[in-house]
Amino acid sequence: MLSRVADSLYWLGRNVERAETVARVLDVNYTRAMDLYSQRDGRSETLWRSVMQCAGFHRQHKLSTNGKAAADCFGFCAFDEGNPNSIVSSVRVARSNALSIRAELTTEVWEVVNVLYLYVAEQNLRSVLREGPTKFLRRVRDWMQAFAGMSDATMSHGDGWNFLQVGRFIERAYMTARILEAIDVENEPWHEAQRLLEMCCASVPFAQWSHRTPDARDALGFIVLHQNFPRSLRFCTREVDAALHRISHEPEGSFANDAERRVGRLRALFDYTPLEEMLADGSQAFSASLVDDYEALSADIQAAYFPRLLTA
């Protein structure tokens, strides 16, 4: 397929996934901030700072300290066009990618992106907070999951769909790694681990799997290593690996380019390394190195399939 189209599908997949993740992160934290993290003792600011770290942007955005941290953070992560990770930015980039490859997409897939774009463009921070942000965030998540379902059900599962998969699962792993980096659960009360699980959509699956007194390290292990949970780093990495091999026709277990080599090493890490060894320097150091790994993997994929030089 055209390199330019593959490029756009990859970023379409990434931005759709990012909008969904940011919407979930905001929803979980907004709800938690109402009771557990009350405004009075300043814990609310701590909470929103961690949200900024994973759903915001690398650059430090100043949060108000006069009790407006929630609205501030919400505005930056949902509506700030200057923040490339905000919901508005992700949806706009997703839509412009979809528009540039309109001919490759099915009507269903195009429309779900376009409808969400039209919806988001009409919203603003004040009215969303006035009616409670759940409706807005829920809508973003629903449409983005509709995108996943419709792309699976209506597109041929050829190269184009596989590039979409690569984008979707790299982004999911990358955002999960950023969430792990932003929240230190090991020396905190259990509700921090619970917040982490919720942000990863893992609360009930974890409870079903664990069957014992909740333990922060168990929660970390679940999110990093679970075989079948579709947001675990191991699962996402395996999906990226598989999609890349479907594209290259290289048998799994060997590699045709640097991207496949790097993702193979990550797979081996998750498949064969004991959790204790991974977390030897603490979960945050480990997560930070994973964030770097996924960024490097993205660069490898670009170099293999859509080098900038070609499109100059």
Place this chain on the structure above:
Amino acid sequence: MLDLQPHVAEREHYDELYEASGIPRPHYGPLAATLALLGRDEILARVQAINTALLQRGVTFTVYADSAGTERVFPFDVIPRIITPVEWARIERGIRQRVRAINAFLYDVYHSERILRERRIPRELVYSSKNYNREMIDVDVPRDVYVHVSGIDLIRDERGEFLVLEDNCRTPSGISYVLENRDVLKRGLPDFFRDYAVCPVDDYPSRLLDVLRYVAPPGNAQPSVVVLTPGIYNSAYFEHTLLARRMGVELVEARDLVVVDNVVYLKTTRGLERVDVIYRRIDDDYLDPLYFLPDSTLGVTGLMDAYRAGNVAVANAIGTGVGDDKAIYRFVPDMIRFYLDEEPVLSNVPTYDCTEPAQLQHVLANLDKLVVKNTNASGGYGMLMGPYATADERARFRETIVAAPRDFIAQPVVQLSSSPTLVDGRMVARRVDLRPFALFGRSVEVPPAALTRVALREGSLVVNSSQGGGSKDTWVLQA
């Protein structure tokens, strides 16, 4: 109830719905009955649903002069325009003849120039055309087809006779609206179709693909066809995506193509892949920076060489613009007689040629009665509607015409026919034209997929989308 008042009791123009006596024409009878049955509120509710669907589908176009909200839904009027089998048969015959003649003319001016040698068309007029392309002299295009796709704009005069207003032989657009309009109308107002047998329009993309494959260079049983678009900011981008998708071919931008040793390739994730046919929606000037505008970023370096070497087919052919030059238009009836030895089925609108001194004097003396068109412009840009223009505008046009007479033609104001149209919840009469599309492969075909454009402003005679025009679903009734 929706008021279908005989809005045109006293009129100088032809009305599609009402006879002069105020009675609906027979082929509009069932539609008028359905409208009355549904009632105003129901119809307006359906219209709203249809407009939402168009926005969500992204059936939009871009207005160049408008920097703010550049993407707009092309206004769609739900009241269909109906054409009888007898009317259509004549249109079909007239357009086939016209397109064959223009194609023969293009072959001629780039080969033996018989029509110029026999002085049927002035040599200077052809050579001075901005779209006459010297690089095409003695180039043999595949199957001798130049005008693979054309859109011939027709209007109806006071007596209801179809006249040709202009020929579009380069990259005519509008077919996507034909396809989308039919689809949304069938879903949104199925009631309308109940008592009619309407010719379907949705095989247009496959017929276009047949034409494109027919002109592919020989040697490849499965030629690779692509649609070449200037990109997402082009006003017809939606159409490019729709055609590529429905034909099942790649939609490419120039940066996706590369020419190596006179062969055109796609840059893919598996390396370079050969391209045999390019349906280009880019003007000649931008196609190849080596030959045309050197700073064009929309073009493919080396494309012209590959084309002249016969390694790739380009549709429409390069250099077809001399065939739809507005200054050449008035000679098309002569071309039909000259090349086909037939009488034209469809007449032209009378046209004054500003390069002839006597005609120029007449034009300048009657600017307040004439329509003046720039021979190099399209889409309703750069024209003067004499009777509706201010004295200032006329004075400015007079100067530009005198400075460059080759760039202008003038025509009397023809009263376009009117058709019932919903505007602000009321049924009113608005002027319409008709653009049938012709496909030229093994022969010229005119699929029953024509675009009706409607001037939504009261009294306006300009139907272009860039000038406040909309469109209607156009029903060619089955014979």
